[in-house]
Amino acid sequence: xxxxxxxxxxxxxxxxxxxxxxxxxxxxxxxxxxxxxxxxxxxxxxxxxxxxxxxxxxxxxxxxxxxxxxxxxxxxxxxxxxxxxxxxxxxxxxxxxxxxxxxxxxxxxxxxxxxxxxxxxxxxxxxxxxxxxxxxxxxxxxxxxxxxxxxxxxxxxxxxxxxxxxxxxxxxxxxxxxxxxxxxxxxxxxxxxxxxxxxxxxxxxxxxxxxxxxxxxxxxxxxxxxxxxxxxxxxxxxxxxxxxxxxxxxxxxxxxxxxxxxxxxxxxxxxxxxxxxxxxxxxxxxxxxxxxxxxxxxxxxxxxxxxxxxxxxxxxxxxxxxxxxxxxxxxxxxxxxxxxxxxxxxxxxxxxxxxxxxxxxxxxxxxxxxxxxxxxxxxxxxxxxxxxxxxxxxxxxxxxxxxxxxxxxxxxxxxxxxxxxxxxxxxxxxxxxxxxxxxxxxxxxxxx
Amino acid sequence: xxxxxxxxxxxxxxxxxxxxxxxxxxxxxxxxxxxxxxxxxxxxxxxx
Numbered sequence: 001x002x003x004x005x006x007x008x009x010x011x012x013x014x015x016x017x018x019x020x021x022x023x024x025x026x027x028x029x030x031x032x033x034x035x036x037x038x039x040x041x042x043x044x045x046x047x048x049x050x051x052x053x054x055x056x057x058x059x060x061x062x063x064x065x066x067x068x069x070x071x072x073x074x075x076x077x078x079x080x081x082x083x084x085x086x087x088x089x090x091x092x093x094x095x096x097x098x099x100x101x102x103x104x105x106x107x108x109x110x111x112x113x114x115x116x117x118x119x120x121x122x123x124x125x126x127x128x129x130x131x132x133x134x135x136x137x138x139x140x141x142x143x144x145x146x147x148x149x150x151x152x153x154x155x156x157x158x159x160x161x162x163x164x165x166x167x168x169x170x171x172x173x174x175x176x177x178x179x180x181x182x183x184x185x186x187x188x189x190x191x192x193x194x195x196x197x198x199x200x201x202x203x204x205x206x207x208x209x210x211x212x213x214x215x216x217x218x219x220x221x222x223x224x225x226x227x228x229x230x231x232x233x234x235x236x237x238x239x240x241x242x243x244x245x246x247x248x249x250x251x252x253x254x255x256x257x258x259x260x261x262x263x264x265x266x267x268x269x270x271x272x273x274x275x276x277x278x279x280x281x282x283x284x285x286x287x288x289x290x291x292x293x294x295x296x297x298x299x300x301x302x303x304x305x306x307x308x309x310x311x312x313x314x315x316x317x318x319x320x321x322x323x324x325x326x327x328x329x330x331x332x333x334x335x336x337x338x339x340x341x342x343x344x345x346x347x348x349x350x351x352x353x354x355x356x357x358x359x360x361x362x363x364x365x366x367x368x369x370x371x372x373x374x375x376x377x378x379x380x381x382x383x384x385x386x387x388x389x390x391x392x393x394x395x396x397x398x399x400x401x402x403x404x405x406x407x408x409x410x411x412x413x414x415x416x417x418x419x420x421x422x423x424x425x426x427x428x429x430x431x432x433x434x435x436x437x438x439x440x441x442x443x444x445x446x447x448x
Numbered sequence: 449x450x451x452x453x454x455x456x457x458x459x460x461x462x463x464x465x466x467x468x469x470x471x472x473x474x475x476x477x478x479x480x481x482x483x484x485x486x487x488x489x490x491x492x493x494x495x496x
Contacts, residue, residue: 083468090468102465109462112455159451181451247466251459255452 006318009045012036016311017354021397029400030300033307040314050317054309060268061167062302065115067271068161071253072118073296074278075246078286079238081122085129089211096208097200099134103127103144104151104196111155113250115162116389116401119152124408134211141414143203146424147196149405150393154195154432157188157389161257161267164305165357166385169364173381174374177257177267184382187443191390191436198428242285249277305357312361321366332370332380337441339376343367344383344437348391351398356388379444383437391433394425 016036020029040046046054075081088106092099106126110119127148131141156163160170160180170180200207253274257267279290315321331342343363350359363384367377392398396406396418409416 080466084466087465087468091465105461106465109458109465112458113462159455178451185451243467244463247459247463251456251462254459255455258451258455259449 005043005045008043009040009314009318012039013311013315013358016307017358020308021355021403028300028304030304030307033304033311035307037307037310040310045314045317046310050313051310054313055306057168057172058305058309059302060266061164061170062305063268064161064167064271065164066298066301067268067275068115069118069301070275070293070297071250071278072114072122073293074275074282075250076122077288077292078242078246078282080243080246081126082238084123085126085133088126089130089133092211094210094213096134096136096140096211099130099211100143100147100200100203100207101196103130104147104199107148107152108155108192111152111162112159113254115164116153116156116399117404119155119162120149120401120405121408123148123152124405125412128409128412128414134208136208136211138414140206140208142416142424143199143207145409145414145416146203147199149402150195150199150425150428151192153393153399153401154188154192154390157191157385157436158185159254160184160385161254163389164301165360165388167267168305168309169360169381169384172364172368173377175378175381176261178261179378180382181258182447183378183444184385184440187436187439188386188389190439191386191432194435195390195428195432198431202424202427239285242281245281246278249274249281253277308358309361312358312365315362316365316369321362321369324366325370328366329370332367332372332376336376336379336444339372339380340383340441340444341437343380344387344391344433347384347387348394348433351388351392352395353397355397356392356399359392360384360388375448379440383440386433386436386440390429390436394422394429396421 013036016032019027019032023029037046041048041051084106088102089099092102103123107119107123110123114122124145127144131144156166158181160166160177166180170176175183253270256270256274260270261267279293282288283290328342328346332339347356347359347363350362353359364381367380367384372380388399393402396402402421406416406421
């Protein structure tokens with residue numbers, strides 16, 4: 001390829017990534033992604049047959065994630081998460097430490113049953129509400145906020161379906177959700193447990209030992225002025241059979257991802273069915289038309305993922321992956337362990353420089369071109385996902401979820417600087433990454 | 449199947465986390481209200 005075209009591709013890639021992370025004038029991230037893709041297509045760097053191939057790869061995972069977020073929107077509109085803040089505080093029974101672990105559990109389950117971005121968008125305001133209810137000092141809020149973002153993002157690792165970055169390359173390396181989970185579940189749970197423990201050790205002095213018991217607050221006459229005043233009335237007005245049906249359906253649909261594909265049904269169709277079922281049930285029970293869902297659904301995810309992949313594919317067409325391949329070839333083919341550590345660390349570094357989605361896309365193209373045997377290829381892919389879901393948390397730039405988190409906090413008047421974030425992340429993320437990669441290798445040694 | 453069962457178990461914990469303990473008090477509260485109303489009716493009838 002001509003040198004000027006290589007420079008052009010790099011410039012478009014850098015500009016696209018910069019605009020996605022910076023978002024001038026608050027523009028949607030899909031706009032720079034698709035603009036970059038169009039410019040690369042016009043220049044002939046990514047030809048039409050590549051575009052069709054990319055669309056086929058990207059459409060399924062994007063539809064799955066959009067459907068999951070639609071389910072989240074429906075559940076939020078019927079008030080499923082309305083009680084989470086009050087409930088978690090009540091269950092803490094006046095213990096700040098118990099509250100810390102309950103918040104981590106809530107964030108973990110939110111990502112497992114929805115996805116990491118949805119989890120951040122729902123749980124961050126819940127955590128902010130919790131720290132407001134218990135009236136703690138600003139410094140004491142940090143343990144809860146950091147625990148939320150780190151656990152919500154890393155929780156997309158165990159079952160693979162909670163993050164678009166995990167899903168996109170799955171088919172390319174010959175994995176499905178079941179085989180992915182068989183390989184990744186145990187090591188990633190060890191990683192998440194390590195991360196939780198490290199966060200606890202890091203923040204143990206800041207976590208308040210005792211927090212106000214919410215029962216006291218309800219009996220307190222001043223509680224009327226609190227945003228949660230009128231609790232009892234709303235509890236009674238909640239449609240509990242609908243609440244139960246919706247949660248049961250979400251869990252059942254999540255479970256179906258691991259059973260129905262064996263009968264030839266694709267994940268995106270299961271996700272679409274689930275979203276439609278929830279919309280239909282809400283329509284029948286509460287007479288709420290699906291129009292709000294159509295407006296709120298993040299349709300741009302498909303455009304964003306497609307545009308981003310075209311931009312990364314252009315880098316491949318310029319020969320970047322071949323160059324990287326020549327550097328990594330020896331390490332990747334040496335042993336399963338070296339392939340695993342090289343992939344995990346490479347994607348962690350790349351993610352913190354240019355976000356995890358393009359990094360995983362580039363990494364997947366790279367490992368599929370090296371010509372590794374199936375087992376090494378799949379292990380390298382899972383290590384890359386470990387790098388993308390855990391290693392990428394070192395800076396807020398690493399994942400869109402952390403950028404969203406910073407944005408939500410800023411909007412709510414809680415300012416966490418990038419250096420403050422980095423100081424916390426540096427203490428927990430590198431250790432968690434190494435522990436997870438070691439756990440993966442021990443797990444592989446046990447099962448293979 | 450193991451993954452499916454694990455997810456179902458996690459679903460129960462998820463439900464438990466999202467459902468306020470006060471929800472359990474809703475049905476008895478309604479029952480108490482009904483019982484009180486019935487008692488009042490009986491009291492009115494016996495007074496009559």
